Amino acid sequence: xxxxxHTDVDVQQMLDRIGVSEIDTLFSGIPEECRLKRxxxxxxxxxxSETLIFLQELAEKNSPxxxxxxxxxxxxxxxxxPAVIDHLISRSEFYxxxxxxxxxxSQGTLQAIFEFQTxxxxxxxxxxxxxxxxxxxxxxxxxxxxxxxxxxxxxxVLLSQALPPQYxxxxxxxxxxxxxxxADISLQDGVTNQADLQSLLDxxxxxxxxxxxxxxxxxxxxxxxxxLTHAAGARLVAAVPEPLALxxxxxxxxAGADIVVGEGQSxxxxxxxxxxxxxxxxxxxxxMRVLPGRLVGETTDKDGKRGFVxxxxxxxxxxxxxxxxxxxxxxxxxxxxxxxxxxxxxGKQGLRQLAEINYAKAAYAKEKIxxxxxxxxxxxxxxFNEFVVTCPEPVAALKKRLxxxxxxxxxxxxxxxxxxxxxxLICVTEQNxxxxxxxxxxxxxxxxx
Amino acid sequence: xxxTESRGLVLxxxxxxxxxxxxRVGYSLTGLDVPSATPDSRLVREEITDFPxxxxxxxxxxxxxxxxxxxxxxxxxxxxxxxxMKYNPKINEAVARLPGFAHIHPQTPEAxxxxxxxxxxxxxxxxxEISGFPAxxxxxxxxxxxxxxxxxxxxxxxxxxxxxxxxxxxxxxxHGTNPASSALCGYDVITVASDGILSKEAVAAVMDDDVxxxxxxxxxxxxxxxxxxxEICELVHQHGGLVYSDGANLNAMMGIxxxxxxxxxxxxxxxxxxxxxxxxxxGPGSGPVGVVDKLIPFLPVPYxxxxxxxxxxxxxxxxxxxxxxxxxxHFGILVRAYSYxxxxxxxxxxxxxELAVLNANYIRARLEGEYDLPNKQRSLHEVVxxxxxxxxxxxxxxxxxxxxxxxxxxxTIYFPLVVHGAxxxxxxxxESKQTLDEFCDALLAIAEESKNNPELLKQAPVRAKxxxxxxxxxxxxxxxxWERV
Numbered sequence: 018x019x020x021x022x023h024t025d026v027d028v029q030q031m032l033d034r035i036g037v038s039e040i041d042t043l044f045s046g047i048p049e050e051c052r053l054k055r056x057x058x059x060x061x062x063x064x065x066s067e068t069l070i071f072l073q074e075l076a077e078k079n080s081p082x083x084x085x086x087x088x089x090x091x092x093x094x095x096x097x098x099p100a101v102i103d104h105l106i107s108r109s110e111f112y113x114x115x116x117x118x119x120x121x122x123s124q125g126t127l128q129a130i131f132e133f134q135t136x137x138x139x140x141x142x143x144x145x146x147x148x149x150x151x152x153x154x155x156x157x158x159x160x161x162x163x164x165x166x167x168x169x170x171x172x173x174v175l176l177s178q179a180l181p182p183q184y185x186x187x188x189x190x191x192x193x194x195x196x197x198x199x200a201d202i203s204l205q206d207g208v209t210n211q212a213d214l215q216s217l218l219d220x221x222x223x224x225x226x227x228x229x230x231x232x233x234x235x236x237x238x239x240x241x242x243x244x245l246t247h248a249a250g251a252r253l254v255a256a257v258p259e260p261l262a263l264x265x266x267x268x269x270x271x272a273g274a275d276i277v278v279g280e281g282q283s284x285x286x287x288x289x290x291x292x293x294x295x296x297x298x299x300x301x302x303x304x305m306r307v308l309p310g311r312l313v314g315e316t317t318d319k320d321g322k323r324g325f326v327x328x329x330x331x332x333x334x335x336x337x338x339x340x341x342x343x344x345x346x347x348x349x350x351x352x353x354x355x356x357x358x359x360x361x362x363x364g365k366q367g368l369r370q371l372a373e374i375n376y377a378k379a380a381y382a383k384e385k386i387x388x389x390x391x392x393x394x395x396x397x398x399x400x401f402n403e404f405v406v407t408c409p410e411p412v413a414a415l416k417k418r419l420x421x422x423x424x425x426x427x428x429x430x431x432x433x434x435x436x437x438x439x440x441x442l443i444c445v446t447e448q449n450x451x452x453x454x455x456x457x458x459x460x461x462x463x464x465x466x
Numbered sequence: 467x468x469x470t471e472s473r474g475l476v477l478x479x480x481x482x483x484x485x486x487x488x489x490r491v492g493y494s495l496t497g498l499d500v501p502s503a504t505p506d507s508r509l510v511r512e513e514i515t516d517f518p519x520x521x522x523x524x525x526x527x528x529x530x531x532x533x534x535x536x537x538x539x540x541x542x543x544x545x546x547x548x549x550x551m552k553y554n555p556k557i558n559e560a561v562a563r564l565p566g567f568a569h570i571h572p573q574t575p576e577a578x579x580x581x582x583x584x585x586x587x588x589x590x591x592x593x594x595e596i597s598g599f600p601a602x603x604x605x606x607x608x609x610x611x612x613x614x615x616x617x618x619x620x621x622x623x624x625x626x627x628x629x630x631x632x633x634x635x636x637x638x639x640x641h642g643t644n645p646a647s648s649a650l651c652g653y654d655v656i657t658v659a660s661d662g663i664l665s666k667e668a669v670a671a672v673m674d675d676d677v678x679x680x681x682x683x684x685x686x687x688x689x690x691x692x693x694x695x696x697e698i699c700e701l702v703h704q705h706g707g708l709v710y711s712d713g714a715n716l717n718a719m720m721g722i723x724x725x726x727x728x729x730x731x732x733x734x735x736x737x738x739x740x741x742x743x744x745x746x747x748x749g750p751g752s753g754p755v756g757v758v759d760k761l762i763p764f765l766p767v768p769y770x771x772x773x774x775x776x777x778x779x780x781x782x783x784x785x786x787x788x789x790x791x792x793x794x795x796h797f798g799i800l801v802r803a804y805s806y807x808x809x810x811x812x813x814x815x816x817x818x819x820e821l822a823v824l825n826a827n828y829i830r831a832r833l834e835g836e837y838d839l840p841n842k843q844r845s846l847h848e849v850v851x852x853x854x855x856x857x858x859x860x861x862x863x864x865x866x867x868x869x870x871x872x873x874x875x876x877x878t879i880y881f882p883l884v885v886h887g888a889x890x891x892x893x894x895x896x897e898s899k900q901t902l903d904e905f906c907d908a909l910l911a912i913a914e915e916s917k918n919n920p921e922l923l924k925q926a927p928v929r930a931k932x933x934x935x936x937x938x939x940x941x942x943x944x945x946x947x948w949e950r951v
Binding site for chain 1: 479481482483486490491492493495496498499500501502503504505506509510511513514515516517518519520522525526528529530532533534535536537538539540541544546549551552553554555557559560561562563564565566567568569570571572573574575578579580581582584585592595596598607608609610611613614618621622641642643645646647648649650651652655690691693695696720721722723724727728742744745746747748749750751766787788789790791792793794795796797798799801804805807808809810811812813814815816817818820821823824825827828830831832843844845846866867870875876878881895896897898899927930931932933934935936937939940941944945946947948
């Protein structure tokens, strides 16, 4: 086997040195009754080319965004990925290293994380960002735990119904046995209902969690929500499923959010059937010492030379064990690189232009669909690159009809929102040409081909 | 900013932000083919202050230089105990990048992604066969999230049986994630001293009807198989509790012993350890969980099932603990792990475990005597020395830093906590006898240096990009982002 370098001679010499006659003796600490008495019932080893062919055949049974006209979003976004990214993350000094426990030989990873933390702070308008969480949904759940921990006596958290359903479900899982009461804030015209929020806020509420953009692509009035939330002494958590919007719309930090979490997949990470992505997590200075996850800080060596280290580790599980701020032990290192490289390439101007292109394409599609007989754009406010349309025919049948024309038209909302049974969530990015959008519009109207 | 630190080919590199030049670009966007449109100006932000402006060449050179300051498995031997830093096969990287895997949207109708679902189903089956569990969830994003999922299922099962239990027993050799994950499920942690191997008596002394579960790592973090595990599981079960096993050390066990056969109720895998997926500078990991029959109703949703000849995501599980993250798991990592299993086959996996154990025992044989070995029992895939034989006030940290000067990544240090100044070495099976010999020679030379020239250890490393860094200052006055001065 090509990954196993031992020759028979090596094995024999090693056994001799250890002083046993066969490898099996080394397992004598395992009682007989704990042994597996048969070979594993798995296939035999495949050669490299057999492995490749076998997996290529599986891959060909799938439908990548590259071979369809795709209008799917809903928490995972089809953006162009510059070739530079895969080349750089394939440097194996990056991807075959572990968590940078030994800073002297991990300065590459550490500096990259420090830069990532800075980029996230700049984008979100916040003071401190950690070295990432698993994804947007789990970061959102960790944010909820932070607010309850920091608020001490307050045990209630209000979740906007327009927060992505997978975020709400993940928050519910994390809070399941922790004596935290979750309540929903209802919808009004596709955004968080402010009157309902106001009536739910009291001195038991630790946090309000709102999507920005929300699940329907709508831009929430974060500044007003922040005022209401702060007046009740609670923290506002803004959860960002599509962070490209932050290059165009006011940052959550500027609007007054206390915590900003979100999903970074849009920034150069392949869709990869929904994972791995990356969760980002940013706070104000006051919450720096209760953050979950790894943090990289700047320091110097004994010659005064700048260097970077993992820091504030006394928050973490390997030191604090059951009293840690989280059980998380990893960061999304490879995805940190993808996001950072993506943001560095696009930079100040490019990211803004890209966001404007996404906005304009979605606005075009929105306008064209609104003109179709029987279709309407469901919500009136500003949206980014995603929006909801109300359809005149059952959504499942409509989607099936469009599938047959090579179009993945959007996401049905009926499963998660009974009042939106006729709703289709459509996402338009820079990857969708005007021709594709026109084809979608034509097909929605009942046209063929 | 003038870059003054480069010496010869030890290239220094400023931060992205320090290299930024107004007006420089590293992108090319396709022009707008629809009418331009802008949102309500009151909602629009100003430009992002100090966001970088760089060319493509700047960015490529930046990250290439950063990479050269890192040490990975491809650079050399990386015996980080408990982390199983085995070789990351390149075919795994290639297949994860196939468009049919890398570019599929998670909201695509299931009928259009049958290959992805089939791969996930096959991987569930294979992990089930390797571990002896009838059902597997692939959703957890990493080992710690797997622990959390497992402990949630344990609590959900107790509550479904009308039981409110409050305690979890954890040996003192456990990873810190074990107590942290238990606390996330609202449990109180009872720590038991293990003296190397956990005894039935030690568990019996704290076991009662308020204990929800025992959480063990097997083999444990000293590299020892928990020899009484069967009896301990029986004891816990007699009191109505369940047993969780941390699968971090499965690399010693493939094809040799299956947790599901010996009384364990739930276990997580670390695909980034045992199944060769890259550690990526800290992640992404992947932490599938295997469970016994009675816990199946509580699995996170969704998971993959086969019906007739097609595959689908199952959401209809009324007793589920819910969802742990968006979508279905770290699919890109699952592809790599499956590629590894295909490449190794059943026999190959067993051989990997055998050679991992052979390698660790060879290191033990070569270093025992010169380095203090507190636990003398037969150990498996890793070996843990203490710092007690070091002289002249040299400590484990000094040995670790000196190893860097010899060209190695140091082992895990100061863990497990029960060993004084632990030096925890896990070589894995992908290292040759020649590599191990050179590494052992280095450690023996360092032991000599500690006797005759301890300053060499105290000053180390002197051959890395930076010398020892001031971690105290970093924590006292945290500087966690760049800001314009």
